[in-house]
Amino acid sequence: MWKRFFAPEPLPLGLAWEEDGLRIVEIGSRRQGYRVKALYFPFPEALVETGCEITHRMMVEFLKKIVAENRWHKRTVVTALPPDQVMIRNLKFPPMPREDLHQAVAWEVRQLLNGELSAYTYDYMVTDEQPPSGESGEVHVMIAAMEREKVMAYYHLFCQAGFQLQAIDVIPLALKRALLGDIQGSGGEMPVVLLNLGNRFSQLAVIDQGQLTLARSLPCVLEFGQDRDLAVRKQSCLPSKLVQEIRKTMDFFQAEHRRPVTGIIASGAALSPLILQKLKLDLGIQVVPGLPGNGLPLDRYPEPSYAVAMGLALKGVRD
Structure with missing residues (x-):
């Protein structure tokens, strides 16, 4: 008892x-x-x-x-x-008290939704808060809105x-819980990109000092069909647009935060060795396979939704 x-x-x-x-x-x-x-x-x-x-x-x-x-x-x-049902935006505000920030976020969300705030529910989190030095202090905020x-x-x-x-x-936070730490010794302190190559959408998330700093959802995918391994071999070359968007995300983060991305943790369809090699060659950066629950018996190429589901189940454990 x-x-x-x-x-x-x-x-x-x-x-x-x-x-x-x-x-x-x-x-x-x-x-x-x-x-x-x-x-x-x-x-x-x-x-x-x-x-x-x-x-x-x-x-x-x-x-x-x-x-x-x-x-x-x-x-x-x-x-x-699904990513197409969630609006995620990354915004910057000048330093201000939390109550004022709450009102500023509400105003920005109202503009993004064309004034239809009552039809949506939203939440936000402060992803980075730079100490003010003259007029350069900024508060970085990520907003997620869904139809009520x-x-x-x-x-x-x-x-x-x-x-x-x-x-x-939201999927980026789930990926952070499931995948962060797969780059040996990073501990989430150095900036890394989480890449989840999906069947419908590809999710990018930049993690810096253990915090989700930037998130993007891209309709750039690989079609697998019935024979997953054969499709991966045939399409070992990533769409050039996806590679460009990954590079653009890394460049944007470095320009905003003055810290270079140190590596990519790949999951979903990006776990193919050919795709991992392609990413490393095209981007010139460390790329490692992200396997939720290292040491567990897993499929060779877990479905993209596996990492998401794992991260969702870890809510409250790895926040």
Whole structure:
């Protein structure tokens, strides 16, 4: 009884959305560390054939089945909306008190959304605060905004399926939790780029001194089809536009912060040795494979959503 009373609450499930299914990571604590269980649930053919605008009832039934089969009733869940459903902006403000900054951010968000603030929900975080020296002091802020209607739809979906939605996170923060530290000795202190090459979007995130400093989502992808390894071999050359955007992101960060990016942590489709080599040659920088949970038995090329789901499950553990 006492053991049960003092037992730690389970970590949330990390749930990442794919075009044709859900990737869920469950992390269980042990004395020696953590036990990680990664699961994939393909959408039924009826859902896939219907397209993106599937009915709410069909998705609830799909999730209910997952809850029942895995005994996840009332389990907390952390998820993230697809990049095309989240607006992320990086802004700069002059030094000011936090209350004034809150009002300044609200004003900027209102301008970005053309005054339709009531239709959205947003949050922000200070990513860098440079001490004022003359007039050069700046406060760097990252803003994430989502349509309020979609946020509420996700909330009701999970509640009706038997889950407890703990948070809707953003993918760059999830990648930071899952991948940061894969460059030996960096510890997150030196600036690095996290690159998650996905099936629909590629996510870039710059981490400096352990903090998410810059985030971008790009519609630059590799199409894999049925034979993943064959497709990787055929398309070992990255799209030139994607390489240009990575370089542009690195140059922008260096110009803004006067600190060069020291390496790239690659995940998702970018784990192909050919792509890793291509990135290193084209960008002239250290590139290492980012494998969430180093030392665990993993697929050779984990799907892009695996790192995202892992990072979502680690919310509250590696923040």
